[in-house]
Amino acid sequence: MEALCLVLRRDMTNAFHSSVSSSLAFSSLSALLNSLPTTPPPPIPPDPLHTLSATVAPQAVFQTQPGVLLHHAAGRDVLLPVGTLYRVAGFPLSLPCAVTGYEGARTQDFEWFLYREDANGRQIGIVSTRDQGFPYAPFLGRVRSGEVRVERDSGDKARLVVQRLRPDDQGKYECYTPSTDSSYQGNYSATVAVKVIPDTLQISYTRKLTGQPMPEGAELTLTCSAGVQSKEHTHLSIMFGKRGGGGVSGGRAGGEVSTLQEIISLDRALGITPGSTQSYRKRYDDGEIMLEKRNGVGGVDTYAVRLRAVQPDDSGSYFCEASQWIPDPDGSWQRIAQRTLEIGNLTVQRLSESMRVTSTLSGRVSLQVGSPLTLTCQVSGLPSGGTSGLLVQWLKRGSLTGDAVTAVAGGVEVEVARMRPDGAVSWGDDLSRGTGGALEMVTEGSYTLRLFSARPSDSGVYRCSVSVYAGRKNPAPSAAATFTQRSEGISVNLKTKEVLVSAVAQLPRGPLLKRGSTVTLLCNVTVTTTGPAQVQVLWLRRPIPEPVITKGDQADPATLLPVEETPSPVATLTYDGMAQLFTNGSEVSVDRVSAITYRLRVHAASLEDQGLYVCQAEVWGQDPHGGWYNTQAKAESLAITVYLYARAADLLLIPLVIGVSSALFVGIVIISTVTCCFMKRLARQRPAK
Structure with a gap:
């Protein structure tokens, strides 16, 4: 009977919640409930994860007779x-x-009530999913x-959202x-x-x-000061962000x-x-963006973010966001307050738009050889x-001669000198400039x-090239430059005195040249100029061209066709008297035998030393x-043919070889x-025996 009364009381309570706005139903239900005998259920241990307001325990145990227990299954x-x-x-x-644990439709209704602390437990209806007048x-x-x-999060999950809490919203929900x-x-x-705490x-x-x-x-350095003064245990987090600017999100598909x-x-954990x-x-990761915290006064600290080198994509509107966090009883952290402060707009101008590389000199510069040359890059x-x-x-392209004011067409641009970001200076192919510039x-x-001291070879069109490594004071050698720009060209012309030079090669008269003998070649050089001058002589050798015979023609030395082959250097006698030898195994020497005559000697010449010498x-x-300095004046002689004949010992070897072969x-x-014959005769004599 007690169990039946308890079930009836539950059904009546449910009906009461369904018709809370009817005063007649309320009075009737109250009178009926007060007339029914009740037995309170045993106490329920508190759920460690949820706060439950129970009209009936999830699982009740009733005693109908001594020693007999009635188990009631848990429900909603x-x-x-x-x-x-x-x-x-x-x-x-x-x-x-x-x-959870409900019967019926999968979409459940929810109704929210508030019990304010100053309302003596009176119930205030907030909102309902089924009653607009609730x-x-x-x-x-x-x-x-x-x-x-x-x-709604789903059919059986919903949340109450209060967009802006008021102090009188504090209470039990x-x-x-x-x-x-x-x-x-x-x-x-x-x-x-x-609990609603102040902001x-x-x-x-x-x-x-x-x-x-x-x-x-x-x-770029951005600063933001933030703090919170709360009696509760709360933490603060800071975020710097940007709107606009055309940045591409790396975490989204398709860029x-x-x-x-x-x-x-x-x-919040720093x-x-x-x-x-x-x-x-x-x-x-590269250290180009840093964030630091500076302790302030009264709990308000300063946070500074530094962008070591702004990029074009950094253009946009910047803001700072401060958030207040608190740990809930279930251990999760909740953001309970947040403020955003607009710092301002930033426009980043590309180096291609702002950077300018110019030279102090422009157009044409004419100098005498030996004069100092100074070029400035701004x-x-x-x-x-x-x-x-x-x-x-x-950089320098081409070379200028005489009174020319433009570079020779097709000249190759070469590096004269460079200064690296660390200040180290290096020179191009002409290493001698390291001591002369x-x-x-x-x-x-x-x-x-x-x-x-400018030389004739210093003539040409000069340009200054500047490569910028934005935000990188000492970039790696393999790092790519952010932007490179060159100045306009400066034509530099070195005026030199007129120099005339001629060269004639000759083979001195003497016996026929044979393999193993010494080949001597002379080069007579005539120079017409003013002032001191020295001559540098280079000997070159080309192979003797083979005769070319066409079909139906007889071999004729006159049919020899020139064969274009790269000459091989043999030896050089520099202007300061130094000899440089380029040998293929033969012994070679060069010297100067008179004021205008230079000599090349090939000792113990072999077949490889044959050729056309210039x-x-x-x-x-x-x-x-x-x-x-090199005046750029040069001359090349006509070719001299060097042919080696066979020696007498080589000629005697031929009949000797033929005679020995014939005798054998x-x-x-x-x-x-x-x-x-002997074997045949012997064979005939054997049968006779």
Whole structure:
């Protein structure tokens, strides 16, 4: 009987919640419930994960007779977060509610009530999923405006959302689920306490971006001050972000353009996390983005993010976001307050738009040989502070002769000198310039190339090339430059005195040249000039061309066709008397036998030393400082044919070989004949016996 009365009481309670707005039903149900005998269920141990407001225990045990227990199966269960929950006034409240163990439709209804602390336990209807007229007056306007609403996560999960908490929203919240079960059993509602604490989150900036263009590679520092003064145990996190600017999100498929990007953040546990895009992660790993915390006064600290070298994609609107976090009783951390502060707009100007490389001299420069040559390169439009490394190169194309003012067409551009970002200077192919010139930085952005004594070979069109490594003071040798620009060309013409030179090669008269003998060649050089001059002689050899015989023609020496082959250097006698030999195994020597005659000797000549020999003469002049330079005046002699005949010993070897071969042949024939006849005669005598 007691169990039956208890079930009836549960059904009556459910009916009461379904018709809470009817005063007649309320009075009738109250009278009926008061007239029924009741036996309270045994106490239920508290659930460690959820706060339950139970009309009936999930599992009740009833004793009908001594020693007999009646087990009642658990039914519906309503779940809310474990309380007490602390939330901040003016910020959202989200309370998820779930129901399990129910019967009926998979989509359940939810109704929310508030029991304010100052209302003596009176119940206030907030919002319902099935009744639009459910809200009480304190919440009616807020529900209609959408500030207070229910959002479904699924059919049996929903959450109460209060967009902006008010101090009088503090109290105990109840989530009630109207019954769809065949019998009334389990929990139909649950409650959780919510404390509304005051908003003490502060955020400010020390310097605002003005939107003025900043050159690519410049250093940018953004600061944001934030703090919170709360009696509760809360933590603070800071995030710096950017809107717009055309950055590409590295974490989205297809490289989708993201308008909102997180640059770097400091989480509630003081851990630094770079932005989610691949670009920001790489720049953080490379040390190009840094975040630091500076302790302040009154709990308000300063947070500074530094971008060592801004890039064009860094253009956009920057902001700082401060969030207040609190641990809930279930151990999870919840964001309870958040403020965003706009720092300002940034425009990054590309180096290709701001950088300028110019030369102080322009057009044509004419100098006498031996005069000093000075060229200056000016670099402007770079970020101040010297945060970017520069590679400065002086390049030269072609050469100029006489009074010419343009470079020879098709000239190859070569490097004269370079200064690396670390200040080290190196010279191009002409290493002698290391002692006869200098490349130095005179002032910030000004680089001067000096040749102490200009030579005719220094003629040409000069350009200054500057490569910028934005934000990298000392880049790796293999690192790619951010941008490279060249100056306009400067034509440099070295005026030289007129030099005339001729060269004649000859083979002195003498016996026929034979293999193993010494071959002597002479080169007579005539130089007409003013001032001191020296001659440098180079001997070259080409192979003797083979005769070419066409069909139906007789071999004729006159039919020899020239064969274009690269000559092989044999030896050089430099202008300062040094000999350089390029031998193929033969012994070679060069010397100067008179003022105008230069000699080449090939000792113990072999067949490989045969060929067409020419001598090349180059004239070197002396500048006013005493240095020698190549005047570019040169001459080449006609070819001299060197043919080696066989020696007498080689000629005697031929009949000797023929005679020995003939005698050997005759001997073999005689022996064979005698042997053959003797064997036949011996064979005839044997049968006679």
